[in-house]
Amino acid sequence: MENNVSHALYILQEPVQYLALSFMALMYIIKIRQMLKKPIPPEKAELKGDRVTGAVESLANVLKPWSMESTRNNMFFYAEFMIFHIAVALTIGATFFIPLVPSLMTPAVSKVFMLFMGLAFLIGLRRIHRRLTVPEIKIISSPDDYFAISLMTVFFAVGFVAMWMWISGSPDTGWMWIFFLLTTFFLLYVPFSKISHYILYPFGRVNFGRTFGGRGVIHRDVKKQTWNPK
Amino acid sequence: MSEQGDKIGANEERKWPTKTEFTPEMLEEMEKLLPGTLNRVVTASLSGCIHCGMCSDACHYSVSIPEDKTLVPAYKADRFRKWYKSRYDWMAQVFPSFVGAKKLDKELADEMYDKLWGGCTMCRRCTFNCPMGVDYGMMVRAARSIMQKVGRVPQHLQDTVDTHYNAGNNMAVPQDEFVETIEWIEEELQDEEGCENFKIPVDQKGAQYFLTLNPREPKYYPLTIQATAKVLNAAGVDFTISSRYWDLTNYALFNGNDPDAKQFALWQAEDVKRLGCEYLLAGECGHGFRALRWELPNWVGGVPFKITSVMELMAKLVLEGRIKTDKSVWDGHRATYHDSCNIARSGGVTEEPRIVIRAAIKDFVEMEHNRYDSYCCGGGGGALAMPEFTPRRLAAGKIKADEIKATGADICLQSCHNCTDQLKEIIEHYHVNAKVMNLAELLAPALVL
Numbered sequence: 195m196e197n198n199v200s201h202a203l204y205i206l207q208e209p210v211q212y213l214a215l216s217f218m219a220l221m222y223i224i225k226i227r228q229m230l231k232k233p234i235p236p237e238k239a240e241l242k243g244d245r246v247t248g249a250v251e252s253l254a255n256v257l258k259p260w261s262m263e264s265t266r267n268n269m270f271f272y273a274e275f276m277i278f279h280i281a282v283a284l285t286i287g288a289t290f291f292i293p294l295v296p297s298l299m300t301p302a303v304s305k306v307f308m309l310f311m312g313l314a315f316l317i318g319l320r321r322i323h324r325r326l327t328v329p330e331i332k333i334i335s336s337p338d339d340y341f342a343i344s345l346m347t348v349f350f351a352v353g354f355v356a357m358w359m360w361i362s363g364s365p366d367t368g369w370m371w372i373f374f375l376l377t378t379f380f381l382l383y384v385p386f387s388k389i390s391h392y393i394l395y396p397f398g399r400v401n402f403g404r405t406f407g408g409r410g411v412i413h414r415d416v417k418k419q420t421w422n423p424k
Numbered sequence: 425m426s427e428q429g430d431k432i433g434a435n436e437e438r439k440w441p442t443k444t445e446f447t448p449e450m451l452e453e454m455e456k457l458l459p460g461t462l463n464r465v466v467t468a469s470l471s472g473c474i475h476c477g478m479c480s481d482a483c484h485y486s487v488s489i490p491e492d493k494t495l496v497p498a499y500k501a502d503r504f505r506k507w508y509k510s511r512y513d514w515m516a517q518v519f520p521s522f523v524g525a526k527k528l529d530k531e532l533a534d535e536m537y538d539k540l541w542g543g544c545t546m547c548r549r550c551t552f553n554c555p556m557g558v559d560y561g562m563m564v565r566a567a568r569s570i571m572q573k574v575g576r577v578p579q580h581l582q583d584t585v586d587t588h589y590n591a592g593n594n595m596a597v598p599q600d601e602f603v604e605t606i607e608w609i610e611e612e613l614q615d616e617e618g619c620e621n622f623k624i625p626v627d628q629k630g631a632q633y634f635l636t637l638n639p640r641e642p643k644y645y646p647l648t649i650q651a652t653a654k655v656l657n658a659a660g661v662d663f664t665i666s667s668r669y670w671d672l673t674n675y676a677l678f679n680g681n682d683p684d685a686k687q688f689a690l691w692q693a694e695d696v697k698r699l700g701c702e703y704l705l706a707g708e709c710g711h712g713f714r715a716l717r718w719e720l721p722n723w724v725g726g727v728p729f730k731i732t733s734v735m736e737l738m739a740k741l742v743l744e745g746r747i748k749t750d751k752s753v754w755d756g757h758r759a760t761y762h763d764s765c766n767i768a769r770s771g772g773v774t775e776e777p778r779i780v781i782r783a784a785i786k787d788f789v790e791m792e793h794n795r796y797d798s799y800c801c802g803g804g805g806g807a808l809a810m811p812e813f814t815p816r817r818l819a820a821g822k823i824k825a826d827e828i829k830a831t832g833a834d835i836c837l838q839s840c841h842n843c844t845d846q847l848k849e850i851i852e853h854y855h856v857n858a859k860v861m862n863l864a865e866l867l868a869p870a871l872v873l
Contacts, residue, residue, distance in 0.1 A: 229464060229467060229468065230464075232462060232463055232464035232467050233463050233464065234463065234464050234465075235463050235464075235465055235562075235722070236722045237722065238721040238722050238725065238726040239717060239718050239719075239720075239721040239722065239731070240721075240730060240731070242772050243772070252557060255555070255557075256555065262478075262552065262553050262554075262555070263481075263482065263552075263553055263793075263797050264478040264479070264481065264482060264553035264554075264555075265478070265555070267481075268478075328477070329493050330477055330480040330486065330493050330496045330499075331475070331477040331480075333493045333494065333496065333499055334475045334477065334496060334498045334499050334502060335475055336475070336521075336522065336523055336524030337521070337522045337523075337524075338515070338522055338523045338524070339474075339475050341522075385514075386514050386515040387515065388474055388475070388523075391472065391474045391556065394468060394471055394472040394556065395472070395556060395557075397464065397468040397472065397557075398468045398469065398472045398554075398556045398557030398558055398559075399556070399557040400557075401464065401465045401468055401469075401557060401559060402551070402557035402559065403557075405465075405559070406769075406772075409718060409770070409771065409772040410772035411769065411772045411796065
């Protein structure tokens with residue numbers, strides 16, 4: 195059984211992962227290309243601010259909870275969001291580090307990963323509960339929304355247990371096998387799901403930043419004020 | 425295009441064929457129109473929503489009418505998004521209901537009509553609170569554009585655009601009547617103490633500023649023109665009003681018809697060139713300011729003159745010391761200021777009105793949500809030209825009425841005629857003890873001449 199798991203784990207970790215990753219990259223390239231082919235609305239008005247600086251500031255919006263009322267007034271929600279997304283990065287990172295640079299995954303490092311995975315699992319449960327119970331969220335939720343958050347929550351739980359087994363000296367376990375199987379599924383599924391929103395994030399934020407940066411709404415350039423007293 | 429002496433407005437009369445309900449032929453036509461509206465901003469906005477719900481507290485509809493969850497911005501936008509997904513989302517091609525996609529049918533089209541005409545003022549407050557940068561304003565305008573093209577547009581809103589198209593201004597004020605009104609206002613102004621030599625020049629070639637007006641001013645609010653002219657005269661500003669294309673409004677911004685929007689913009693741009701003015705000066709009108717300042721150059725492909733607003737010009741005059749004021753005329757009064765969405769969020773003008781206000785009155789207090797965080801009053805997006813949605817519009821104004829009341833102000837200032845009408849209505853409806861005024865009306869009595 196142990197040998198079977200190890201062999202299956204190897205296949206999942208190496209060739210299957212690479213194939214799935216290539217598929218995901220291809221889908222994203224198509225998606226990005228489709229978006230880039232869309233025309234950008236022109237801006238021929240005399241600007242009051244800088245569109246490039248606006249776009250950069252807007253992209254960094256994710257790190258500035260004070261910049262939006264919706265996060266400014268919900269700092270706990272924002273903290274959950276940050277932990278959840280850091281956990282996503284670490285969990286995906288773990289699926290690369292474990293097969294490629296296992297020496298990096300020392301017990302100390304692994305425990306940090308586990309901490310985020312564990313917290314993200316709890317946050318995932320809270321988000322599922324919120325989606326099921328808060329009327330204004332429930333009414334906008336599609337099956338994809340429920341499936342995506344449930345999948346992520348399970349992913350964190352499995353990752354947590356797999357990492358725990360890893361630092362306990364049992365790397366080749368069924369949990370690790372499930373962890374990598376889920377990762378493969380993610381690579382194939384995510385381009386078609388709402389989870390791929392991170393590909394769209396730069397487009398939305400850059401559009402926002404260019405528009406409102408140029409209008410002096412964000413990163414106002416005082417030198418270009420029509421009322422500049424100087 | 426009309427030249428000087430020609431008919432003002434389009435050469436041929438037009439009445440847009442509107443429809444009272446969607447037919448299968450209209451739905452088919454809408455399917456053909458959809459791809460043409462999908463620029464990068466609209467596409468990213470249609471595909472970028474993650475249903476996080478962060479917008480739910482950002483909308484004056486959902487905040488003021490919390491019992492109706494279908495007024496949450498993401499829900500409203502999803503009426504359009506469902507259709508978009510059915511055409512373009514990869515997963516939806518196999519499992520449409522899994523991602524909430526839905527083919528365009530009469531039921532969905534009716535929901536789009538209800539929510540995107542009557543449940544959104546395109547104020548972009550949700551956009552500013554969206555982590556993904558979804559531009560609801562652009563997206564809703566794209567949806568309206570499609571519906572308008574097939575004739576499913578609120579009748580009164582379309583009538584306003586048609587009137588502008590046919591007459592050159594949206595209230596069909598005849599040229600001679602307009603000029604007579606301006607002459608009468610000039611006489612009234614000259615009757616004021618210290619204003620004997622003040623003028624309101626009409627068609628003065630080479631004037632520095634080409635002042636534009638909202639048609640409600642010559643029709644119903646002549647004192648606003650009088651107050652603006654008083655301020656400009658007191659500062660020695662070289663301005664003129666055109667007898668032809670003086671209307672700064674552009675309701676095609678609201679109904680989504682780009683050819684009409686471009687036509688109105690072209691008329692005005694040509695008129696500024698005819699008079700050889702350096703600046704096109706937007707009067708106190710929210711969407712009018714945005715349409716001139718930020719959209720006109722795009723619609724006409726750039727302009728050889730500068731564009732600014734009365735709000736900005738008055739602030740400049742204050743800062744440069746070109747006008748002197750006596751704030752004591754407003755002693756005993758407290759003012760607050762409502763930021764029009766098109767002037768602040770979509771226009772970038774937030775501090776200039778406050779410079780003017782602080783020059784004119786001592787007691788000024790901000791509302792809880794101000795500047796870019798200001799809630800829409802409920803009168804934007806052409807809402808006042810959609811009487812079929814009046815009860816919802818008044819209900820959506822509750823948050824703004826509550827905030828005005830909380831300031832204890834007896835003067836509610838603003839710089840937009842749609843806001844004026846909506847604020848007057850909600851102030852009466854919610855029993856707020858405040859008078860609605862624009863900036864020139866505040867500044868003019870405080871002038872030291």
